[in-house]
Amino acid sequence: MKNEFDFDPEDLEFDNFEPDLEDFDEFDEFDEVDLDEVNVRTAILSKNNMVALLCIKTATAGGAICRVDPREANPSVQIYDDPAKALEWFTKSLRTSRKNGWQIVYDGLPLQG
Numbered sequence: 001m002k003n004e005f006d007f008d009p010e011d012l013e014f015d016n017f018e019p020d021l022e023d024f025d026e027f028d029e030f031d032e033v034d035l036d037e038v039n040v041r042t043a044i045l046s047k048n049n050m051v052a053l054l055c056i057k058t059a060t061a062g063g064a065i066c067r068v069d070p071r072e073a074n075p076s077v078q079i080y081d082d083p084a085k086a087l088e089w090f091t092k093s094l095r096t097s098r099k100n101g102w103q104i105v106y107d108g109l110p111l112q113g
Contacts (some may be wrong), residue, residue, distance in 0.1 A: 039083075044106040045097055049100070053100065055110070056090040058083035065090050 043054040053068040063086025067086045080086035098104065 020075075040110055041108065042106070042110045043094055043104055045102040046105045047100075047102045052097075054090065054093055054097070056086055059085050062086065065093070068091070 013027075014045075038057065038059045040057045041055065045052045045054065050070045052070060053066070055066045055068075057064050060083070061081075063080045063083040065080070065086055066075055066077045066083075067077075077087065080089070094104065
């Protein structure tokens with residue numbers, strides 16, 4: 001009787017694997033991003049013993065805002081084609097959060113370590 005986890009060693013060989021390079025054409029646009037032009041900013045907010053994060057990452061080709069709210073099941077991400085629009089909405093979101101009683105505990109580069 002053969003166990004469902006039994007296998008032949010040749011089943012794990014990848015010597016003849018050749019990826020189809022056409023599958024990677026959709027990622028060519030990422031080669032155009034200059035990593036020196038990438039900006040990252042993180043805001044940590046606090047309210048009623050809750051902690052939330054609001055993060056922005058922009059580059060020459062656009063930007064993204066990520067919000068981690070303890071009242072939400074999952075983080076949310078908004079993508080922008082224009083980095084200036086991403087920064088505008090990040091600033092508006094911080095302003096609205098302060099009006100809603102959130103205190104900004106930290107606003108700057110992401111902390112590491």
